[in-house]
Amino acid sequence: MNKKNFFNNTRLVHHLYDPWSHYGFINPPVFRGSTVLFTDAETMERGKQAYTYGIHGTPTTDVLCHAINDLEGAAKTVLVPSGLAGITVALLGTLFAGDHLLMIDTVYHPTRCFANNMLKNLGIEVEYYRPGAVLEKLLRSNTRVVFAESPGSNTFEMSDISAMVVAAHRIGALVMMDNTWATPLYFRPLDHGVDISIQAATKYLAGHSDVLLGTISANEKYAHLIDNAHRLLGMSVPGEDVYLTLRGLRTLNLRLEHQQKTALALARWLETCPEIDKVLYPALESSPGHQLWKRDFTGASAIFSIVLKKGGKREAYSFLDHLKLFGLGYSWGGFESLAVHVNLADRTVSRTDYPGPVLRLQIGIEDFHDLKEDIITALQSIR
């Protein structure tokens, strides 16, 4: 039976783990531990044993690595303690002093902070490009990494990943992508030529706001660099968090399908509200990135932003403070709806003038009508 042909729900139930590798128990055990005993001195010296030390992996971490390899179509996946660590470890493992890094300007803010501080201090040139930029004009002989995030954080602009891959590979640069928004169920970067795909598993993969975890998945060519960086930097993750992420993965497709449906219905309705200028969500036909999204992605996750027609901080705060079901909190991808006032002051080459405040909504698994009522009350407060 060719497992590759399964649909997503079946894959996530049957493909993550072989129960017969642990006496038929349908979930893997949580291994804890630093020390692993060797059978004899020679085996110890040669290190030729499946497991040698806790930091280099356990049967629990292997289950998640194999599952993510399968979902991403990757040769190698490593686990790190957060999504941000996924980004920092991947960049530290692939950049050298004197290299030029091209980074999308709509990037997740902490990624920019890392690049502007630590990478610049290490002698790496950091340059930002706007979504849709013609990469050929920006690539240099020393460009080593093109960092993509599509759609971008908070404003959700799409990039033409395939075109970027062609341009970057022509000069020998690699393309790295933060694929947290789509998850590997709705976009598989490596299938489109991306070399390294990063997930904040904290978000949809774990899915329950109780875990911080990141994954880095590489193709054959960059597998050894990612593996090295992971080892050299001493990255280790708790077995319990790996277990919780595996538990979350089982329902990833179910959650995404439900949350996407509610998010799209809310986004379509919000577009018609008189208080709202725009809804920034590539799944909407009105979005400038819609054609690219439709061409490349097989679904949309449930986070988007609304732009108010007018007002500033006072209106933004009033909207947020009148929400009862949407919590005010960072992160997303969990079961609960969240809202946040977006700050775009860090943008350099992709500044857009919006007529009013930008508010990001993460749609949880609550019911459409309840969330709609909640938003109506919040919108009424700013009339």
Ligand SMILES: *Cc1c(COP(=O)(O)O)cnc(C)c1O
């Ligand atoms: C949240 C987020 C991260 C970081 O994930 P953490 O696990 O919170 O460190 C990285 N990229 C994007 C796009 C995110 O939204």
